[in-house]
Amino acid sequence: MRTLSGSFVYEMDKNVEPAWxxxxxxxxxAETPDCFNGQIKSDEDTLEDxxxxxxxxxxxxxxxxxxxxxxxxxxxxxxxxxxSPGVQGIVPGFGxxxxxxxxxxxxxHEIDEEGIEFEGKKLPVHPMIGTIGVAPxxxxxxxxxxxxxGGNLDTPDVRPGVTLKFPVFHEGALLSLGDGHALxxxxxxxxxxxxxxTTTTLTVDxxxxxxxxxxxxxxxxxxxxxxxxDLEGACRIALRAxxxxxxxxxxxxxxxxxxxxxxATDMKVSQVVNPLRTARVSVKKEIVEKFQG
Amino acid sequence: MRTLSGSFVYEMDKNVEPAWxxxxxxxxxAETPDCFNGQIKSDEDTLEDxxxxxxxxxxxxxxxxxxxxxxxxxxxxxxxxxxSPGVQGIVPGFGxxxxxxxxxxxxxHEIDEEGIEFEGKKLPVHPMIGTIGVAPxxxxxxxxxxxxxGGNLDTPDVRPGVTLKFPVFHEGALLSLGDGHALxxxxxxxxxxxxxxTTTTLTVDxxxxxxxxxxxxxxxxxxxxxxxxDLEGACRIALRAxxxxxxxxxxxxxxxxxxxxxxATDMKVSQVVNPLRTARVSVKKEIVEKFQG
Numbered sequence: 001m002r003t004l005s006g007s008f009v010y011e012m013d014k015n016v017e018p019a020w021x022x023x024x025x026x027x028x029x030a031e032t033p034d035c036f037n038g039q040i041k042s043d044e045d046t047l048e049d050x051x052x053x054x055x056x057x058x059x060x061x062x063x064x065x066x067x068x069x070x071x072x073x074x075x076x077x078x079x080x081x082x083x084s085p086g087v088q089g090i091v092p093g094f095g096x097x098x099x100x101x102x103x104x105x106x107x108x109h110e111i112d113e114e115g116i117e118f119e120g121k122k123l124p125v126h127p128m129i130g131t132i133g134v135a136p137x138x139x140x141x142x143x144x145x146x147x148x149x150g151g152n153l154d155t156p157d158v159r160p161g162v163t164l165k166f167p168v169f170h171e172g173a174l175l176s177l178g179d180g181h182a183l184x185x186x187x188x189x190x191x192x193x194x195x196x197x198t199t200t201t202l203t204v205d206x207x208x209x210x211x212x213x214x215x216x217x218x219x220x221x222x223x224x225x226x227x228x229x230d231l232e233g234a235c236r237i238a239l240r241a242x243x244x245x246x247x248x249x250x251x252x253x254x255x256x257x258x259x260x261x262x263x264a265t266d267m268k269v270s271q272v273v274n275p276l277r278t279a280r281v282s283v284k285k286e287i288v289e290k291f292q293g
Numbered sequence: 294m295r296t297l298s299g300s301f302v303y304e305m306d307k308n309v310e311p312a313w314x315x316x317x318x319x320x321x322x323a324e325t326p327d328c329f330n331g332q333i334k335s336d337e338d339t340l341e342d343x344x345x346x347x348x349x350x351x352x353x354x355x356x357x358x359x360x361x362x363x364x365x366x367x368x369x370x371x372x373x374x375x376x377s378p379g380v381q382g383i384v385p386g387f388g389x390x391x392x393x394x395x396x397x398x399x400x401x402h403e404i405d406e407e408g409i410e411f412e413g414k415k416l417p418v419h420p421m422i423g424t425i426g427v428a429p430x431x432x433x434x435x436x437x438x439x440x441x442x443g444g445n446l447d448t449p450d451v452r453p454g455v456t457l458k459f460p461v462f463h464e465g466a467l468l469s470l471g472d473g474h475a476l477x478x479x480x481x482x483x484x485x486x487x488x489x490x491t492t493t494t495l496t497v498d499x500x501x502x503x504x505x506x507x508x509x510x511x512x513x514x515x516x517x518x519x520x521x522x523d524l525e526g527a528c529r530i531a532l533r534a535x536x537x538x539x540x541x542x543x544x545x546x547x548x549x550x551x552x553x554x555x556x557a558t559d560m561k562v563s564q565v566v567n568p569l570r571t572a573r574v575s576v577k578k579e580i581v582e583k584f585q586g
Contacts, residue, residue: 088552096529097536101551119549121583123557187560187574189532190551231525235565236389239482243390256412258394258483259381264416267480269560269572272528279562281480290414 001201005031008057008178012133012149013140014170018063021172027078027203030059032178034195035130040087040106047091047104056143056152058131060176067173067206073134075164075175078201080127082182084111086194095191096272109182109194116182116194123183128159129200130179130193133214137169143178145275146227150214152179153278154188154271157216157223165215168206175204191273213241221284227276234279235267242281250291260287294494298324301350301471305426305442306433307463311356314465320371320496323352325471327488328423333380333399340384340397349436349445351424353469360466360499366427368468369456371494373420375475377404379487388484389565402475402487409475409487416476421452422493423472423486426507430462436471438568439520443507445472446571447481447564450509450516458500458508468497484566506534514577520569527572528560535574543584553580 007019022028037054039045067073090105092098115122131143133150146153150166158164166173180198216223224245226237242265246257264287270278300312315321330347332338360366383398385391408415424436426443439446443459451457459466473491509516517538519530535558539550557580563571 088556090548090552095551095555096525096532097551100533101548103548105548105552107552118553118556119545119584123580123583181556183556185554185556185558185560187528187532187558188555189558189560190555192552193556230523231528232389232523232565232570235480235524235562239389239480240393252412255383255394255396255398258388258390259383259398259400259485260411261478262388262481262483263381263411263474263476263478263486265478265480265482267478267482267562267565269528269562272525272560277525287416290416291412 001027001029003029003031004059009060009176010057011140011142012135012151012176014135014174016061018061018172018174021063021065022204024064024066024204024206027201030177030200030202032059032180032198032200033057034087034197035179036087036195043106043108045106047106056179058143058176058178061174063172064175064204064206067168068171069169070210071168072207072209072211073166073168073173073175074205074207076203077160077162078203079160080129080180081199082111082125082127082180083197085109086111086116086182086196088194089192090190091192094273096189111182125182128156128181128184129177130154130181132158132164132177134166134168135170135174146278147276148213152274153225154274155225155278155280156184156186157218161219163217165211167211187269188271188273213237221282222288223280223282225278225280227278229276231269231272231277231279234277238279238281242283250288251293252291294320294322296322296324297352297355302353302469303350304433304435305428305444305469307428307467309354311354311465311467314356314358315497317357317359317497317499320494323470323493323495325352325473325491325493326350327380327490328472329380329488336399336401338399340399349472351436351469351471354467356465357468357497357499360461361464362462363503364461365500365502365504366459366461366466366468367456367498367500369496370453371496372453373422373473374492375404375418375420375473376490378402379404379409379475379489381487382485383483384485387566389482404475418475421449421474421477422470423447423474425451425457425470427459427461428463428467439571440569441506445567446518447477447567448518448571448573449477449479450511454512456510458504460504480562481564481566506530514575515581516573516575518571518573520571522569524562524565524570524572527570531572531574535576543581544586545584
């Protein structure tokens with residue numbers, strides 16, 4: 001299996017030359033730096049010392065053969081190995097309670113088999129990838145920002161075992177990924193998780209179908225994602241994608257699919273701290289299967 | 294056990310004469326009408342025929358002895374028996390996709406031991422109470438609206454087995470409840486669940502502590518609720534209550550509690566359709582217990 005390492009982007013951009021080319025069906029390992037690109041190594045490092053041009057690197061771009069505009073790129077997350085230590089902190093002017101918590105803070109957290117060290121106790125490790133996406137349709141988008149192309153979705157469901165689906169806007173899709181988290185809560189409310197470098201194993205594939213916003217297929221559930229300037233707008237995009245999914249994949253009319261969402265789908269906040277907010281709507285597969293004939 | 298039946302309010306209001314008086318520790322049954330007050334009985338009934346002055350009744354007010362301003366009212370939901378049929382529908386000008394779904398629709402759903410009839414299939418019954426709260430601090434608040442006093446929280450976690458906590462603003466607290474749902478998804482996105490009349494068994498109690506927003510204590514988790522004009526504001530209120538809870542009930546500083554929320558609490562949308570939106574933040578008790586000494 002190939003290991004992809006050493007090429008990063010800070011924007012997802014159709015005009016960046018691909019670093020690697022992979023075949024549909026191929027499994028590769030990607031080495032991803034943490035969101036600070038390894039600049040923080042101890043509690044004594046400060047945010048003032050950070051070179052901000054090195055924040056939010058994503059390993060890529062990866063050119064996927066046969067991926068054409070209008071297709072869907074499938075990315076199955078096989079494994080995420082996190083590297084110790086992880087970094088957390090509070091960044092002034094960033095986070096949902098930034099008016100109250102305006103003192104900068106950097107903390108380094110050792111991670112071992114027993115978990116993540118946090119104030120003398122151990123928190124469980126639930127590794128996930130914060131930033132993953134394809135080259136957006138139009139202008140370049142910073143890796144700090146989510147959208148229809150994916151990007152900084154900061155969604156805890158982007159974890160081993162799921163298959164992500166992205167709209168393909170450009171030949172080869174131009175996949176990039178990074179911003180690993182050893183643990184993140186829904187909302188990522190202070191703006192920073194337990195930020196880690198990872199070795200992430202993924203399998204890519206291409207489907208000749210068109211979608212409008214990223215989707216996640218897990219073992220038991222199906223998830224639609226929406227990102228927008230405002231959290232309610234993000235919820236609306238994810239809901240519209242779920243109504244489309246249900247009315248296209250079941251015997252339900254759009255109206256009945258909408259009614260079903262009101263009683264049998266769930267709505268979670270992925271993150272409420274990035275330049276666009278991200279929300280998601282999920283449905284259990286056992287509910288979908290009831291209405292498949 | 295007493296059964297409370299036949300007195301409804303359409304506003305939660307400190308000036309309404311209590312219908313019943315209960316002792317701290319007392320368990321009672323409350324008969325609650327559905328949110329349409331039983332006006333819809335078949336698919337042929339239309340929204341145009343509805344007497345809107347009868348929408349959103351809540352059984353109450355219940356005067357709880359010893360409840361003084363500044364106390365906390367505890368309400369444990371012991372059991373919710375739902376009555377068949379349930380009513381759902383699409384109301385023009387209401388719901389997250391109201392721009393797309395503007396045709397009025399009313400549907401009546403039979404409920405039996407196998408579940409809720411929905412387009413020829415059965416959905417599971419997960420009964421909950423949509424509206425429950427105390428007399429608000431200031432002006433009367435319609436039962437359609439949530440707030441610091443509770444009200445139309447439309448939160449699926451308000452289910453048998455949990456204990457709700459409300460700030461007490463007035464002597465006796467003046468509890469009211471109604472708007473039962475046989476099933477609701479997070480978001481309640483079309484604005485209507487499977488609306489049912491219920492017989493709800495609850496135990497009330499009083500704690501000599503002061504809280505600022507409704508809380509829910511479940512078997513495994515602790516939940517804070519926020520309601521605001523804007524969904525992100527609702528998230529912020531719930532998060533602030535969670536940071537307060539964690540820093541008051543663990544060894545963590547407020548800053549560390551905020552950082553813990555970013556990695557180990559979750560954020561869900563309760564409803565995105567009422568005059569104020571409601572969101573909630575939850576933490577697993579096993580996480581809280583790690584930091585209790």
